[in-house]
Amino acid sequence: MKKNKAAPEQWTSKFGFIMAASGSAIGLGNLWKFPYVAGRNGGALFLIIYVAFLLLLGFPILLSELAVGRYAGMNAVASCRKIDRKWGFVGGLGIFGAFTVLSGYCVVGGWVLKYFASSLSGGSISPDFFPEYSARAIEPIVWTFVFTVITAIIVIGGVSGGIEKVSSVLLPVLTVFLIGIMVYSLTLPNASEGVKFFLVPDPGEIGSWKDIARIALSAMGQVFFSLSLGMGTLITYGSYLPGNSGLVSNTLTIIIFDTLIAVIAGFAILPAVFSLGLEPTGGPGLLFSTLPVVFARLPGGGFMGGIFFLLVFFAAVTSAISLLEVIVAWLSAAANLSRRTAAIISSAVIFGISCLASLSFGALSGFRIGGMSFFELLEFLSDKLIMPLGGIFICILVGYKWGIKPASREITNQGRLKFRLGKLFEISVKYLSPLLIALIFVFSLIGAFE
Ligand code: PHE
Secondary structure, three states: OOOOOOOOOOOOOHHHHHHHHHHHHOOHHHHHHHHHHHHHOOOHHHHHHHHHHHHHHHHHHHHHHHHHHHHHOOOHHHHHHHHOHHHHHHHHHHHHHHHHHHHHHHHHHHHHHHHHHHHHOOOOOOOOHHHHHHOOOOHHHHHHHHHHHHHHHHHHOOHHHHHHHHHHHHHHHHHHHHHHHHHHHHOOOOHHHHHHHHHOOOHHHOOOHHHHHHHHHHHHHHHHHHOOOOOOHHHHHHOOOOOOOOHHHHHHHHHHHHHHHHHHHHHHHHHHHHHOOOOOOOOHHHHHHHHHHHHHHOOOHHHHHHHHHHHHHHHHHHHHHHHHHHHHHHHHHHOOOOHHHHHHHHHHHHHHHHHHHHHOOOOOOOOOEOOEOHHHHHHHHHHHHHHHHHHHHHHHHHHHHHHHHHHHHHHOOOOOOOOOOHHHHHHHHHHHHHHHHHHHHHHHHOOOOO
């Protein structure tokens, strides 16, 4: 069995790894992006396309990343380089992506902490509060700082001592309480309106092939973001896996868990919104303007609101640590630093970028790059460029540079496990995924679906 000296740290159990990797996948993408994006893009139709993409893109790419990581047993850059000396840039792109996603994530994580604190102190939050609050200069930055520090402390705790331990507690708690909120939400008057919005396609939304293409684009983006693909997170987490773990079964478990939480979030959020006759808005608006109002108006809602924001925090922080770990694993190896020093330096840089991102909602909102605010620019870079490119590169790296045979040997633990989805994996990694991503990537860049 392969031993890796460069990465002495390992997950202590299969459960711990699944919690950590699912913790990375389950995040803001599930709780505020998925319900809305699904609802807006034709409900059931979106779900079908989403599940197809999970299989055709999510499965092969997630599995590829884990396989590369476990095979090489090093950080994202070094692992890709071990496969092909010239291909370290794929990991490098992931590290750059981790900086961009994490900087935005810490700002939103800060908002979540503020809302949690406000619901604890019983203050009612009006829908106008969010634009006003996010435009403030100092307070959001203070909460962003708190979120960044919590993330750094967990990562400094190490792979098994910090990341695995924390995820193993937070993820089960998140799951149980989110199911609780779902039950509560589904029993509210008029809940069926929300279920309809979530699941039943609105014929007006789907008129032409362009609409279908737009839905496909959102579904692909959602698959990438929600499964944390193309950022080196799964290469890094994979590098801490022992040689005898089943990569295929782990991949499937993570995908199913992530999707279940997204669907449960849909059933937890949309019926509550509709039961008050409100319309769901997308992104930050849903989480920070609509939901506080919903919770404030419902019986027992203040308490539910507090729990809800705590859960959002759990989801966000277990994703944030996976992004920071990508950077820390790389920086500590590349610059020969301790985990602690690497975490402090990278968090400081991230906090600097986060400050700019936070200020771009207020003081710096006039500062635009290509028509985008700084926060939007970070989103554009990660969602539209780095994730799809990272996905294509991983496919080429595994399908052509490494080769399906050697990759399959790693995936099957040198032939000890069966690889029933092997054909799907081969066709997807070599042809289907790169072509599909490239197609959608080009269309989205030229704005064909806008
Ligand atoms: N998957 C996370 C979410 O759904 C976000 C994320 C993206 C985390 C990329 C790590 C890497 O919110």
